[in-house]
Amino acid sequence: MRKKRVSIKDIAADLNISVTTVSFVLNGKAEEKHISKKLTKKVLEYVEKVNYKPNQIAQSLRTGESKILVFMVEDIANSFFAKLARLIEDLAYKKGYKVLFCSNDNDDNKSKELIHLFKNRQVDGFIIVPSPRLQNTISNLIEERIPVLLFDRYYPELDTNYVVTNNAEATQKAIEHLVENGFKNIAFITLDTHQSQMEDRLKGYQNAISKYGLTEISLRLPFSKTISNQGDKEMKAFLKENPEIDAILFATNYLTETGLEVIKRDFPGLIDRIGFITFDDSHLFKTYSPSITAVAQPTAEMAKEAMDIILKLLRSDTDVPNRKVVLESSLIIRDSSYKRY
Amino acid sequence: MRKKRVSIKDIAADLNISVTTVSFVLNGKAEEKHISKKLTKKVLEYVEKVNYKPNQIAQSLRTGESKILVFMVEDIANSFFAKLARLIEDLAYKKGYKVLFCSNDNDDNKSKELIHLFKNRQVDGFIIVPSPRLQNTISNLIEERIPVLLFDRYYPELDTNYVVTNNAEATQKAIEHLVENGFKNIAFITLDTHQSQMEDRLKGYQNAISKYGLTEISLRLPFSKTISNQGDKEMKAFLKENPEIDAILFATNYLTETGLEVIKRDFPGLIDRIGFITFDDSHLFKTYSPSITAVAQPTAEMAKEAMDIILKLLRSDTDVPNRKVVLESSLIIRDSSYKRY
DNA sequence: TATATTTGCTAAAACGATTTAGTAATGTAT
DNA sequence: ATACATTACTAAATCGTTTTAGCAAATATA
Numbered sequence: 001m002r003k004k005r006v007s008i009k010d011i012a013a014d015l016n017i018s019v020t021t022v023s024f025v026l027n028g029k030a031e032e033k034h035i036s037k038k039l040t041k042k043v044l045e046y047v048e049k050v051n052y053k054p055n056q057i058a059q060s061l062r063t064g065e066s067k068i069l070v071f072m073v074e075d076i077a078n079s080f081f082a083k084l085a086r087l088i089e090d091l092a093y094k095k096g097y098k099v100l101f102c103s104n105d106n107d108d109n110k111s112k113e114l115i116h117l118f119k120n121r122q123v124d125g126f127i128i129v130p131s132p133r134l135q136n137t138i139s140n141l142i143e144e145r146i147p148v149l150l151f152d153r154y155y156p157e158l159d160t161n162y163v164v165t166n167n168a169e170a171t172q173k174a175i176e177h178l179v180e181n182g183f184k185n186i187a188f189i190t191l192d193t194h195q196s197q198m199e200d201r202l203k204g205y206q207n208a209i210s211k212y213g214l215t216e217i218s219l220r221l222p223f224s225k226t227i228s229n230q231g232d233k234e235m236k237a238f239l240k241e242n243p244e245i246d247a248i249l250f251a252t253n254y255l256t257e258t259g260l261e262v263i264k265r266d267f268p269g270l271i272d273r274i275g276f277i278t279f280d281d282s283h284l285f286k287t288y289s290p291s292i293t294a295v296a297q298p299t300a301e302m303a304k305e306a307m308d309i310i311l312k313l314l315r316s317d318t319d320v321p322n323r324k325v326v327l328e329s330s331l332i333i334r335d336s337s338y339k340r341y
Numbered sequence: 342m343r344k345k346r347v348s349i350k351d352i353a354a355d356l357n358i359s360v361t362t363v364s365f366v367l368n369g370k371a372e373e374k375h376i377s378k379k380l381t382k383k384v385l386e387y388v389e390k391v392n393y394k395p396n397q398i399a400q401s402l403r404t405g406e407s408k409i410l411v412f413m414v415e416d417i418a419n420s421f422f423a424k425l426a427r428l429i430e431d432l433a434y435k436k437g438y439k440v441l442f443c444s445n446d447n448d449d450n451k452s453k454e455l456i457h458l459f460k461n462r463q464v465d466g467f468i469i470v471p472s473p474r475l476q477n478t479i480s481n482l483i484e485e486r487i488p489v490l491l492f493d494r495y496y497p498e499l500d501t502n503y504v505v506t507n508n509a510e511a512t513q514k515a516i517e518h519l520v521e522n523g524f525k526n527i528a529f530i531t532l533d534t535h536q537s538q539m540e541d542r543l544k545g546y547q548n549a550i551s552k553y554g555l556t557e558i559s560l561r562l563p564f565s566k567t568i569s570n571q572g573d574k575e576m577k578a579f580l581k582e583n584p585e586i587d588a589i590l591f592a593t594n595y596l597t598e599t600g601l602e603v604i605k606r607d608f609p610g611l612i613d614r615i616g617f618i619t620f621d622d623s624h625l626f627k628t629y630s631p632s633i634t635a636v637a638q639p640t641a642e643m644a645k646e647a648m649d650i651i652l653k654l655l656r657s658d659t660d661v662p663n664r665k666v667v668l669e670s671s672l673i674i675r676d677s678s679y680k681r682y
Numbered sequence: 683t684a685t686a687t688t689t690g691c692t693a694a695a696a697c698g699a700t701t702t703a704g705t706a707a708t709g710t711a712t
Numbered sequence: 713a714t715a716c717a718t719t720a721c722t723a724a725a726t727c728g729t730t731t732t733a734g735c736a737a738a739t740a741t742a
Contacts (some may be wrong), residue, residue, distance in 0.1 A: 018692045023730060034689045056462045057401045058728035061697050066398065075427060076442075082423035086416060086444060093443075098462070101442050103419075103427060103432075120394045121439070240737055260628040284623065287601040287632035348698055359722045363725050364700060375719050399698035687740065695732080702725080709718070 008262050022047075024324055026054065066122045068098050069310065071151075072114060073129045075103045080253055080280045080297070081129070084151075087303035088127065095311060097124070106131045106193070106223055106241075115141065125310045129152050132195055147313035151306055153197040154324075163305045163315065163325045165297045167197050170329035171204025172211075173279045174249055174295050175332060179212050181338050183247035183275045189235065189259060190251035192220035201251045201279070217242050226254055235262045239270075247275030247337075253282065277337050291334035299328050347393050356387055363388075367395065367463065407463045409439050410651065412492075413455060414470045416444045421594055421604050421621045422470070425492075428644035436652060440467070447472045447534070447564055456482065466651045469490050473536055479489065488654035492647055494538040495665075504646045504666045506638045508538050511670035512545025513552075514634050515590055515618045520553050524588035524616045530576065530600060531592035533561035542592045542620070542624060558583050567595055576603045582609075588616030588678075594623065597633075617677050632675035639668050665668070 008026070012019040022043055024033045030040040057317045060066045071088050073081035084317045085101050100123065104111040111131045118126070125147035130138065135155050141148045142160065150162035178186050188205040191198050202218070209216050217236040225231035235258060239245065250256040256278035263270050277293045278285070285292035312323075349367070352361040363384055365374045371381040401407045412429050414422035426442050433440045441464065447450040452472045459467070466488035471479065476496050482489045483501065491503035519527050523545035529546040532539050543559070550557050560579040576599060580586065591597040597619035604611050618634045619626070626633035646666045653664075 005728095008730095009728070015483045020692055020694095020731080021690090021730080034691075036690065039690080053457065053461045055402075057407065058697090059730080060398045061396075061402050061699090061727090062729045062731085064697080076417075076430065077420075077424045077427035079418075079420055079423065082416045082420065082426075085423075085442070086418035089417065089442070089444060089583060098441055098443075098458070101426070101430070102439075103430060116394070117439070170718050172717080205477060257624045257628075260625070264628045282625065283598045284601070284625045284629070287598075287605045288625070331683095349715095350698070360699080361701080361722055362720090365721090368700080375721075377720065380720085396698050399727090400700080403698080403700050403731090405727080659712095683742100685740100685742080687738100689738070690736090692732090692735080696730085698727105700726080702723105704723080705721085707719080707721100709716100711716080712714085 091307040167200035168204035175208035293337035432648040508541035509545035516549035634678035
């Protein structure tokens with residue numbers, strides 16, 4: 001069996017003092033509680049010597065704090081979320097929090113189950129990339145005064161904390177950039193979900209389209225089709241049916257992957273004749289042929305804001321006014337958004 | 342303040358029975374402990390009604406089990422590890438375990454700190470992608486009978502459980518493939534670490550090189566240089582100094598990213614004249630120009646084997662013979678490993 | 683000198699579960 | 713009628729902390 005870990009009780013026994021005293025010393029309350037400097041020193045030295053570390057589980061049970069945050073994303077394997085996970089991990093650990101990552105596959109039931117699971121684990125707070133219809137679950141969390149922060153997308157009708165990016169504006173700018181470069185028949189390939197991030201991207205597209213008097217050509221794929229990069233048939237059909245398309249904006253990274261596959265496989269030569277922009281940057285885009293223009297969300301800032309807010313929520317028992325943060329994405333302009341023929 | 346969660350005590354009080362009885366029923370010991378069917382039913386119905394969920398923290402404290410596993414990787418933002426994380430997450434949740442992911446940046450001190458941290462959280466087991474010199478820490482864990490499994494790399498001198506891939510053979514095959522396609526001056530760009538996965542890849546390279554009587558041309562970059570895709574200067578110098586190079590094998594995915602950048606930026610046209618293969622596949626490789634040949638590690642199998650082993654370790658108090666699993670990578674052949682001019 | 687305050691420390695309850703070691707009541711065998 | 717088993721349930725200890733309430737001795741104040 002495992003070697004027994006040394007507990008506060010052992011220390012107290014070894015030093016012939018009470019556990020209370022040890023606990024006070026360990027929690028930096030020696031002064032306040034009138035523990036003599038001498039004894040304090042003795043305890044600290046002994047603690048050091050036997051390499052005592054408090055049992056976090058026991059602490060959690062007593063204090064109700066687990067020092068664990070949950071970061072629930074759509075899919076941790078998605079590079080966008082993986083990157084954010086890393087950023088959030090680093091920030092959280094600096095503040096003494098650990099992070100449980102989990103993937104909800106944008107599925108409401110899965111999200112609910114996970115949230116339930118974690119409530120029973122007494123996690124201290126949630127940073128959630130919410131699935132389409134999670135409003136009730138979220139508002140229950142809020143009612144229970146559990147710190148929650150929505151991330152990447154939000155529910156306009158729900159008064160919550162969130163950190164998102166200016167999807168509509170960023171998309172609009174991307175389209176404008178294509179227009180300025182001479183493209184006229186600009187398609188938008190997106191998901192058919194009603195989530196804010198996607199609706200805003202669609203709005204941005206439509207705004208730009210109508211601003212320049214162009215015609216909308218959009219393909220809205222069901223989320224299920226995009227999992228494991230399916231949806232190629234639909235894209236192929238879409239491109240076949242709309243041969244006038246001279247540029248495409250992909251609303252998210254996996255759509256881009258599928259799109260590039262379709263273009264390369266089913267439309268030889270098209271890759272050099274079509275303009276395109278994607279959401280979310282990737283290292284490989286810089287060296288791709290053509291190099292790929294991308295709407296890059298400010299991941300570092302997003303993570304930082306998120307941690308800021310969640311920490312604030314964790315600290316305060318009193319109500320914190322909801323913080324709604326909208327960060328600006330930037331357009332990283334590369335070759336794919338210029339005419340190349 | 343938060344709404345108080347219902348506890349086993351509340352249930353006992355409400356039903357005018359003891360907490361023991363409730364606990365027995367909840368743990369399926371009603372029969373064994375001679376709780377009458379009638380009372381059992383009553384308890385279960387009430388539990389359902391008030392939507393009681395046991396407090397995992399209290400359970401953990403009492404039982405010593407946290408139902409949490411740790412998956413420590415180099416960097417969760419790295420697509421290879423992110424993908425594995427997702428696979429492991431799914432498998433673990435199916436078995437009632439949650440997974441704490443963390444990144445050690447291949448740094449020994451960070452690894453040690455993290456392991457310490459998690460031991461105090463009473464995590465049930467560790468799946469670790471170990472940093473270079475973590476042998477002692479790992480063997481301490483083993484001595485303490487904490488389930489540990491090394492992943493992706495191992496210490497040949499340490500008798501542990503591990504799941505890795507056949508790096509030497511896979512690399513050798515990749516080089517042989519290049520040789521068969523007419524490449525003669527094949528360079529190997531890798532890290533200068535002494536970790537098994539990298540040493541094996543180097544060995545595989547050297548084996549192939551000597552088998553065909555070629556000359557070794559290798560660049561070994563310090564790990565620190567590769568973080569955040571630096572090391573481009575070194576690669577540039579390397580390629581300048583060795584103009585005879587007609588093919589390159591990149592030992593890991595971020596080296597490939599940097600390599601492609603250097604080639605595109607500093608050696609115009611070279612991308613179409615050089616053969617290359619990378620470790621770890623990426624979605625974008627299929628559509629890259631040229632499409633990129635990759636050594637793909639069997640991530641799904643790796644995750645499955647890892648969970649199998651760790652679950653076995655968790656179940657058995659008795660010693661489990663160490664399981665050493667070596668899985669086969671496959672070479673996904675695309676254009677970049679053929680002569681294209 | 684008597685009283686109040688401060689110093690230095692501790693006993694015991696609490697967090698919410700599990701589990702050991704019971705008790706009382708009933709049934710069964712001799 | 714007595715002993716033994718079985719049934720149906722429970723009190724209390726336990727896991728390792730934190731924290732409240734309080735005690736005794738030393739010191740300060742009147």
